[in-house]
Amino acid sequence: MIDIRLIRETPERVEAGARKKRIALDLGPLRELDARKTALQQELDRIRSEQNAAAKSIGKAPPEERAKLAEGQKAAKLQLKEKEEAFGKLETELRALLLRVPNLPAAEVPEGKDDSENVEVKKWGEPRRFEFEPRDHIALGEAQDWIDVERGARIAGSRNYFLKGDLSLLEGAVMRFALESMCQKGFVPLSVPTLVRSEVMIGTGYFPGGEEQAYRCDERDDLVLVGTAEVPVTALHQDEILKCTDLPRLYVASSSCYRREAGTYGKDTRGLYRVHQFQKVEQVVIDIADPAKSLEHHHMIVRNAEEVLQALELPYRIVNVCGGDLGAPQIQKFDIETWMPSRKSYGETHSASRFHDYQARRLNMRYRDEAGKVHFCHTLNNTVAASVRMLIALIENHQCADGTVRLPAPLRPYMGGRDSIGKPLG
């Protein structure tokens, strides 16, 4: 949610921002509603003020006169009730509109209509040239008895899977390595709820708009399965006023993530690239409302992810996501794409977003500055490692001619000291 003052004072900026994101936005109805709301509130305040004064004087009057005085207040009371109802309605409508106003993209966000126009800003490592015919992760995974897609689909539907044996262990190793590397940098590890109230989905900016992508419990419970630990972690301090001396807050959380992937039928159907459930280690930063600092944090969380990829010897590139591919909540987003031999291209494995106060405003998450003034926080987040896609990259990039997979050094301690997994295939 953006500050409504921006809409009042510089609506053209807000509209230009939406255009850059290719999001249709007409501020007319919103501004009209806002003006009516303010006028009605002032009127309400005036009426209430009169009522309060009257009630007070009745209280001071001798008891035998009260009934008579109270008689005169009844009409005003009805009028007030009517106006309060109208006001409540206005407020609800206004908030609904305001929730859909996209955040303003940064100047550094490139113009563009979709992901094809994202701008590459960095490339690390060289995609490996195989001196043999490399297997894709499914062929390799099934040959090694590491992946069972068929039974996954049977018990949970398409885009579900079992990991078995060393690949299941490898998943744990990657998560653990990612988590520990973040802890070393001072991030506080969290175990989090993955079923959250829909209010929290609104607070983090996923709703309204993303309902189709989330699994929701039935009407008995107003709970939604999160698509990322970003949601519970960012909402951790909802409705709080933090001390600026306690900022920045650096959090890292490992969690299961659930995505409906509605509207992706036929896309990435082979393999485990696009699945309904996976494990992910996520980093979240909460800090004061300083754009320069936010930008610094943004670069920092990208670097954190890069260090993990470099340690795992995986070639990647970073793209500056263009306006049309940017979500409504973000100021700017950098995606990290890791080389995946089977795709013969880089596939998205990380997504680093900067929000300024967009999420904090919705979550009512604030802090008090040195002068005692209260402001909304700034928030950011990025993947550290997301399980299946990282596993795809790991086993495809580090496979050997005989079907075994070499383990990069940092994972070995978590794999019983072994330097490779898998049996030689015939």
Add this chain to the structure above:
RNA sequence: GGAGAGGUGGCUGAGUGGCCGAUAGCGCCGGCUUGCUAAGCCGGUGUACUGGUUUUUCCGGUACCGAGGGUUCGAAUCCCUCCCUCUCCGCCA
């Protein structure tokens, strides 16, 4: 799932219809005092919207005592619904 207790300001905790935006203590901030340390004294200390003053300051209005509704001229206080916490029982991991 059944029975009961409760949710008040950063914290503890008063307040059972008007004098309560809310006693008190702690904490915090400012000032004073004391030769150090500790303590003491005085003052201040919520958030949002809003009017005037028109950056700051200052003065005023409205709302908020878990959330939403209701009763009443008037609700932190009474009633209803929901959420949450705690205790006991049951069930389950």
